[in-house]
Amino acid sequence: MNTFPQNGLGAMPSDTGAANDDSSAAMRRELARLREMLEQNSDWIWEVDAQGRYTYASRQCVALLGREPEEVLGRTPFDFMPPDEAERVGRIFGAIAAEQRPFTQLLNRNLRKDGSLVVLETSGVPLLGPDGALRGYRGIDRDVTQREAANERLRHLARHDDLTGLPNRMYLREHLAGQLATGQRPGVLCLDLDGFKPVNDRLGHAAGDRVLTEIGRRLAELAASHGLFAARPGGDEFVLIVPDGVAMSPEAVRAVIAAPIAVDAETVRIGASLGLASAQGPEDTVDALLARADRVLYDAKEAVRRAGVSDGG
CATH class of the missing domain: 3.30.70.270 (Reverse transcriptase/Diguanylate cyclase domain)
Structure with missing residues (x-):
């Protein structure tokens, strides 16, 4: 007994190529939709390799760092921090990466292209290869400059x-x-x-x-x-x-x-x-x-x- 669905003529569909084309088109539309949502996100989404170099940067890095994605790719997050901050955050992230741990809400100060400071809140998850080796990290950065300035004012008032x-x-x-x-x-x-x-x-x-x-x-x-x-x-x-x-x-x-x-x-x-x-x-x-x-x-x-x-x- 034939258990596959039949068309109105009692025969199996034969145009599998058309079905595959429809599936590919739907996948492309979905990818385009996801890409649009990604670029419209107020957070900066990024990926780095095992050496900490950016391999992907959404366009939100323009708003956060004043730099085009092309200016960010191939560089590390520490390249955009003041030297003392780069040393501090580097020690923290080095310990995290050594244990291949995810991390959340890591505050760090960065220099925009115009020289002004922006405070970012960074979260990320490790990317592992089939052999379990660390391939990099994927994560997001959020601009919390105003929030941290308000918190600092409150801390000052309290003391x-x-x-x-x-x-x-x-x-x-x-x-x-x-x-x-x-x-x-x-x-x-x-x-x-x-x-x-x-x-x-x-x-x-x-x-x-x-x-x-x-x-x-x-x-x-x-x-x-x-x-x-x-x-x-x-x-x-x-x-x-x-x-x-x-x-x-x-x-x-x-x-x-x-x-x-x-x-x-x-x-x-x-x-x-x-x-x-x-x-x-x-x-x-x-x-x-x-x-x-x-x-x-x-x-x-x-x-x-x-x-x-x-x-x-």
Whole structure:
């Protein structure tokens, strides 16, 4: 019994060539459709060989790198990165390729043809030959420059004082912890402003904010010129981290703060009480070091207060 479908004449179709032509035409249309979708994709789709050289680049590389596909083919991704970034990403990708692993969302900075920076998020899968050897990678790049800039702004806001722009308490602790973890013995100089409250009460909070902003600006300049780390934990308190081996005179700090400050139509002068403590050894912690500096600061303020009472008597 014949199990193949028959035509209306009870015979098998004989025009197999026409059917093959239709199939080939359909395949060409599908490939053209896929190619069009590929080129319209907002992501850059690419392939590299086992040496990391581009063997395919969709036209989206024009939007991302400002380069035609022909300018990309035969070169490696690292050719379009700043040298330090190429070294960093090269180490990461080298470890990935050695294990023939897929990877996702690898952030990397690249230079456009016009010299501007673009941040790409790269994902890829390994291409293996029949023998299991690595033939290359296929993947996509996505432009995340604006997203990463927004994230960086958020990170900055989370770690900086919004009034003075100086590092806040969290960033101060991170920085100090990093120095202690590497065996350094920094000094912590705590500053408490003297005479600020009367100015703030008499001239108002807006004037007080301008005074704090100016003090912050001066301390930031001092820190930049002497390799220090300046922070504002809060209120009228500031902190300077003095690296191991750097000399910083407390009197120089007082002089910076004591310089006149113009506020509206007035000129005000602010003093400062200081408390300095230095790390003694590996057993020191952030909390212990800050507490010692605070204690020295408190003792200094008490000495001034007692001297004032004594003079008044």
